Amino acid sequence: MSGSYTFTMIKPDAVQAGNIGGILNMINEGGFRIVAMKLTKLTKRQAEVFYEIHQERPFYGELVEYMTSGPIVAAILEKDNAVEAYRELIGATDPTKAAEGTIRKKFATSIAANAVHGSDSDDNAKIESDFFFPRLERFTAEGESCY
Ligand code: IDP
Ligand code: MG
Numbered sequence: 001m002s003g004s005y006t007f008t009m010i011k012p013d014a015v016q017a018g019n020i021g022g023i024l025n026m027i028n029e030g031g032f033r034i035v036a037m038k039l040t041k042l043t044k045r046q047a048e049v050f051y052e053i054h055q056e057r058p059f060y061g062e063l064v065e066y067m068t069s070g071p072i073v074a075a076i077l078e079k080d081n082a083v084e085a086y087r088e089l090i091g092a093t094d095p096t097k098a099a100e101g102t103i104r105k106k107f108a109t110s111i112a113a114n115a116v117h118g119s120d121s122d123d124n125a126k127i128e129s130d131f132f133f134p135r136l137e138r139f140t141a142e143g144e145s146c147y
Helices: 012-016 020-029 044-050 060-067 082-090 103-107 122-132
Strands: 005-010 033-040 072-078 116-118
Touching: 005 020, 005 082, 005 122, 012 020, 012 060, 012 072, 020 072, 020 103, 033 122, 044 060, 044 122, 072 082, 072 122, 082 103, 082 116, 082 122, 103 116
Parallel strands: none
Antiparallel strands: 005 072, 005 116, 033 072
């Protein structure tokens, strides 16, 4: 059965362009609940570890440089079948291939600067959420911490 959580980042290009509000609005309209959220900036080491899975890809260096170029918003989102539902909401990696009505279609400027991250599996959603948020920074629907 698919899980209820996914992890997202609003990437430096989208934060810089003033699109935090527009993207969060699409997340809310998409029926996702925000479990945890913060504005932060990745160090080189943190970005390298987060994207370790891509270290053999030709764009790894560029990706790490881009992801450390400014602040990002990190968040854990809750919805039934969250990983798949959120991948659908964000659209294809390459914004020229992203469907109408998706976050990347609206806000991404290139395949690298593509506005948002979304986990690609339940396992990675857990790994990525744990990378950014301790339990005490996660909240239930009733507003209790330590989710
Ligand atoms: P995803 O974000 O849609 O899951 P991945 O293949 O996991 O896409 O790639 C991670 C991130 O690496 C992308 O979101 C994008 O920022 C960057 N990226 C992917 N492919 C390229 C590329 O061909 N050139 C430059 N950057 C890329
Ligand atoms: Mg990915």
